[in-house]
Amino acid sequence: MNRKLLAALSFVALAGTAAFAGTEAGSGVPGSIHDMTIYGAYGSGDPEVQQGRVCAYCHTPHHAITEGNDYLPLWSHTVTTQTFTPYASATIDANIDPTTMMEGPSKLCMSCHDGSVAVDTHYAFTGGKKLQQDDNLFSTPAVGEKGNLSNDHPIGFIYDDADGGIAKGPETGNPNLEDHVQGKDEWIRNKNATYAGSGLKIADRLWASASQGGKPIMTCATCHDVHNKKNKDKAGSTNYLLLATNEGSALCLSCHIK
Numbered sequence: 001m002n003r004k005l006l007a008a009l010s011f012v013a014l015a016g017t018a019a020f021a022g023t024e025a026g027s028g029v030p031g032s033i034h035d036m037t038i039y040g041a042y043g044s045g046d047p048e049v050q051q052g053r054v055c056a057y058c059h060t061p062h063h064a065i066t067e068g069n070d071y072l073p074l075w076s077h078t079v080t081t082q083t084f085t086p087y088a089s090a091t092i093d094a095n096i097d098p099t100t101m102m103e104g105p106s107k108l109c110m111s112c113h114d115g116s117v118a119v120d121t122h123y124a125f126t127g128g129k130k131l132q133q134d135d136n137l138f139s140t141p142a143v144g145e146k147g148n149l150s151n152d153h154p155i156g157f158i159y160d161d162a163d164g165g166i167a168k169g170p171e172t173g174n175p176n177l178e179d180h181v182q183g184k185d186e187w188i189r190n191k192n193a194t195y196a197g198s199g200l201k202i203a204d205r206l207w208a209s210a211s212q213g214g215k216p217i218m219t220c221a222t223c224h225d226v227h228n229k230k231n232k233d234k235a236g237s238t239n240y241l242l243l244a245t246n247e248g249s250a251l252c253l254s255c256h257i258k
């Protein structure tokens with residue numbers, strides 16, 4: 001364990017609910033906010049904790065979970081069983097089917113972030129540290145607690161510029177106002193646009209949905225990089241593992257022409 005990490009840990013211990021400082025943007029999982037070993041020893045008898053294994057809280061090379069979700073990349077973490085309520089509004093054009101909206105990485109994120117499964121539940125170990133728990137360990141609240149994603153940015157819909165698609169805007173610049181007075185869809189960049197400040201395309205971060213005939217859907221991983229490798233936000237007390245920086249709302253402006 002390096003000194004910076006030790007300093008940060010003692011800071012957390014003193015300050016109680018303070019966020020873990022020091023997730024260096026793009027530096028990978030170890031030492032990041034997704035390195036579960038930084039949250040202290042979960043159950044002293046847990047051999048994963050003793051070895052300080054970072055990937056083990058989410059993945060396993062053998063005996064991975066094979067049931068319960070369409071995408072389980074050598075997954076070792078109990079998957080949430082919540083049912084989810086999607087975002088809805090009078091102006092949204094995208095269709096979100098609640099039964100398939102969590103396809104791809106999203107449901108894996110929710111296996112910790114909806115607060116229903118403890119973050120240290122992996123392999124055969126039943127953990128005790130849930131995100132929504134009233135303790136001093138975690139500083140961010142659950143996202144979609146009890147499956148409620150109705151007040152969160154929409155996910156799980158087809159992100160396409162094909163007929164009926166909702167992302168028909170140009171890759172760069174503004175849409176032609178005269179041609180597109182009727183629709184709102186021209187105000188969202190098509191999937192070949194790149195995230196601000198990176199060569200990565202939106203299309204690279206969409207999920208080919210099996211239930212939608214392989215069409216690309218938006219997921220949590222369309223905005224976030226769980227492994228903190230493509231993170232473009234600044235290092236700091238929080239950097240949100242974002243694919244474009246939050247500064248000047250560059251992430252939002254990668255897609256929304258506003």
Ligand code: HEC
Pocket residue numbers: 029030034035036054055056057058059073105108109221225226227
């Ligand atoms: C906090 C949970 C978590 C941790 C820790 C984690 N991963 Fe992942 N990993 C995921 C999720 C979720 C996905 C699904 C793809 C996505 O969301 O981008 C994934 C996908 C993958 C994939 C397949 C897709 C890809 O991006 O290549 C590989 C390989 C992988 N992880 C390797 C690792 C390794 C190696 C480690 C440890 C250094 C690690 N992961 C740590 C959650 C995690």
Ligand code: HEC
Pocket residue numbers: 019020023033034036057058077105106108109110111112113119120137138139140141220221224225226237238239240241
């Ligand atoms: C194994 C459990 C686990 C999984 C799986 C997981 N996370 Fe996390 N995540 C955490 C924990 C624990 C924190 C830290 C919470 C805190 O300190 O308040 C966190 C923090 C975050 C943060 C906040 C970063 C910050 O700087 O404040 C984001 C964003 C995030 N996760 C997104 C995701 C996404 C997206 C996925 C899926 C692709 C995912 N997580 C999968 C456990 C997990």
Ligand code: HEC
Pocket residue numbers: 106109110113140141142143144153154155219220221222223224240242246251
């Ligand atoms: C449209 C982009 C986008 C999508 C999709 C998205 N997020 Fe986020 N998320 C953000 C941004 C931006 C932040 C930084 C906080 C802010 O700006 O308010 C954030 C913050 C977070 C945080 C930090 C704590 C908090 O509540 O602010 C967590 C945890 C998180 N997201 C998890 C998720 C999970 C899980 C999903 C999928 C269900 C998801 N996000 C989908 C953009 C997104």
Ligand code: HEC
Pocket residue numbers: 088089090091092093094095153154159166167184188202222223249251252253254255256
């Ligand atoms: C990867 C592309 C992408 C990113 C990044 C993104 N959005 Fe979106 N957003 C969309 C799409 C697509 C929709 C669905 C629009 C529709 O169907 O009308 C949407 C929907 C919304 C809506 C709801 C619109 C309505 O009519 O109710 C709001 C508000 C919004 N986004 C704001 C944001 C903000 C703020 C950010 C940055 C934190 C952001 N978005 C980041 C693509 C994105």
